[in-house]
């Protein structure tokens with residue numbers, strides 16, 4: 001179906017785009033909302049290639065958008081899954097400190113839990129096995145509010161709801177150019193032209209390029225970080241009851257290689273976090289345009305100078321199942337490399353500022369006739385319904401300008 005004329009067009013049928021479209025319908029009373037995506041079905045990128053965890057909000061700086069929107073978004077997505085009978089389980093998560101040097105960071109997490117209103121139990125070494133019978137470590141936190149959800153099913157449900165309320169999802173419509181005028185936007189897409197009064201940019205890994213097409217001036221661009229996963233084969237999968245995480249380095253936006261039992265019951269280990277030479281290069285083959293941009297990226301070189309040790313360690317680990325197994329064995333000593341097999345990777349869209357600083361928080365911007373989501377990494381799947389409220393309110397505010 002084509003719909004060349006609409007009030008609001010949302011680019012990107014991931015969780016953030018679909019949730020934003022629904023929020024525009026519900027909060028602003030506009031039914032005529034079209035979500036367009038370049039792929040054949042929604043949620044083929046980050047929203048369908050993640051750990052499937054509904055994060056509690058424990059790890060994020062108190063007062064940040066990530067903390068606030070993760071806490072609200074988790075509650076919203078739990079309610080949504082319950083109402084729409086979609087897969088969700090609040091299974092709790094165990095964070096395990098395995099080195100003495102991690103104990104202060106565990107204390108900091110407990111402080112953040114308190115500040116962010118996340119329920120936790122502090123556990124001594126002998127108490128870890130009460131939560132995860134095969135876990136070992138020096139101490140831990142049991143995060144009661146964390147869960148797992150079927151995010152692709154949530155995306156499908158949001159798309160259905162959008163259509164039922166008078167909107168549309170157009171797949172196979174890669175946006176190739178945008179012309180912004182005083183009264184709206186005209187998109188040239190692979191499926192033909194689309195005109196809209198307003199545009200919302202939720203293009204994930206391509207969001208900076210879309211923002212540039214819309215004429216938005218921003219100080220950030222996307223750097224793709226690959227996350228490889230390994231599946232834990234049965235019977236070793238029985239060593240993991242729910243979610244087992246290491247203590248994260250809160251200066252770094254990734255949570256470390258963890259063990260997750262998904263909503264379908266499979267147990268995964270991962271994801272690693274290494275620079276990807278292609279924004280959508282799931283097969284590891286570099287994409288010329290992306291690779292050249294990265295090599296010329298001064299901000300990335302600045303980042304690399306500060307974090308080269310972390311980056312190198314991650315790059316080595318991402319190529320070695322044995323190294324990942326070593327990390328996992330610190331938390332679950334009975335696991336070994338023979339029970340791990342590679343499975344589908346994901347690639348994160350992480351925004352980087354021109355001064356070489358990773359953007360830690362969610363980031364949004366407005367330009368004439370457009371609202372942009374510039375940084376929506378984890379926990380944006382969890383927070384998608386809450387991020388959508390922010391986007392709809394921004395658009396609502398733009399109507400008055």
Ligand SMILES: Cc1cc2nc3c(=O)[nH]c(=O)nc-3n(C[C@H](O)[C@H](O)[C@H](O)COP(=O)(O)OP(=O)(O)OC[C@H]3O[C@@H](n4cnc5c(N)ncnc54)[C@H](O)[C@@H]3O)c2cc1C
Nearest residue numbers: 012014015016038046047050051053175204227346380382
């Ligand atoms: C490995 C990994 C693990 C993660 N784990 C978790 C987790 O456990 N819990 C959690 O809450 N979050 C997690 N996240 C983060 C979460 O998945 C993302 O933050 C979230 O899915 C972002 O959604 P999105 O809609 O912004 O982006 P996406 O899902 O990437 O959607 C963007 C869409 O835009 C489309 N698009 C791009 N360019 C164009 C164009 N030019 N024209 C038309 N369409 C276009 C794409 O096809 C895509 O469908 C993880 C992410 C990764 C990669």
